[in-house]
Every structure is written in structure tokens, then in C-alpha cells.
Amino acid sequence: QxxxxxxxxxxxxxxxxxxxxxxASIRRFGNYAMAxxxxxxxxxxxxxxxxxxxxxxxxxxDSVKGRFTISRDNAKNTVYLQMNSxxxxxxxxxxxxxxxRAIAVDVSADFDSWGxxxxxxxxx
Numbered sequence: 001q002x003x004x005x006x007x008x009x010x011x012x013x014x015x016x017x018x019x020x021x022x023x024a025s026i027r028r029f030g031n032y033a034m035a036x037x038x039x040x041x042x043x044x045x046x047x048x049x050x051x052x053x054x055x056x057x058x059x060x061x062d063s064v065k066g067r068f069t070i071s072r073d074n075a076k077n078t079v080y081l082q083m084n085s086x087x088x089x090x091x092x093x094x095x096x097x098x099x100x101r102a103i104a105v106d107v108s109a110d111f112d113s114w115g116x117x118x119x120x121x122x123x124x
Contacts, residue, residue, distance in 0.1 A: 002026050002113040004096045009118030012086055016122070020081040022096030022115060030054075030074035033099040035111065036081045038092035038120075045108065048094070049081060053102040061106075063089075088124040093117040 003025040012018055026032065035050035049070035050059045058070050069082040079096060097111040105111075 004115035006118040
């Protein structure tokens with residue numbers, strides 16, 4: 001059974017930084033691409049960042065390029081999201097997701113397991 005547990009969310013001032021972590025209980029974690037999505041109040045869930053099975057390829061939403069960095073440690077079964085220069089519009093619940101593909105992807109349909117989410121609130 002796949003289990004994804006996010007942590008690291010919280011309240012931060014605009015311009016600040018947070019680092020999210022996602023601990024995965026997945027057999028052969030290193031075989032699968034991973035990603036972060038987010039959902040703000042009253043909005044649909046949206047893709048934030050994705051990473052391939054080796055970590056050698058990443059992809060980002062335009063809104064976070066240059067500010068967020070996704071990474072993974074396959075030895076620890078963990079994926080990270082470093083968020084810098086945070087803005088009020090980054091306020092959302094952030095979800096970790098596991099793909100059934102190896103390459104970095106950004107479409108919800110390519111993901112088969114989701115965490116419960118962690119709240120990120122950016123005050124302006």
C-alpha cells in the first residue's frame with residue numbers, strides 16, 4: 001500500500017522560504033516520477049513541480065519557475081520542494097503525488113497516489 005506523508009508547511013511572511021518534504025512508503029520508490037500539486041481555496045488543484053525517477057529531469061509551472069526547486073533522495077524515499085521568495089498567491093494546500101511513469105510529468109491523470117496535503121500560508 002502506497003503512503004505519502006507531507007510535512008514542512010506553515011505560516012510565513014511574503015518573501016520568506018519554506019521546505020516541504022514528502023516521505024513515501026513505496027516499493028521501488030526510485031522507479032517512479034514524483035510531483036507537487038497545490039490547491040488554493042475556491043480553486044482547482046494545479047501542478048507545481050515534477051521530477052523524474054532519477055531526479056535528472058524536472059519541470060515547473062510558470063508561476064513558480066526560478067523560485068521553487070523540486071528534488072528527491074531515493075535512498076530516503078523522500079521528495080522535497082524548496083520554496084523561496086514566497087508570495088501571497090502561493091497560499092494553498094500542497095500535495096505530494098506519485099506517478100506510474102518514470103519521466104517527469106505534469107498532468108493529474110498520470111498520478112496514482114496522493115498525500116493528504118500540508119497547508120502553506122503566506123502573509124503579505
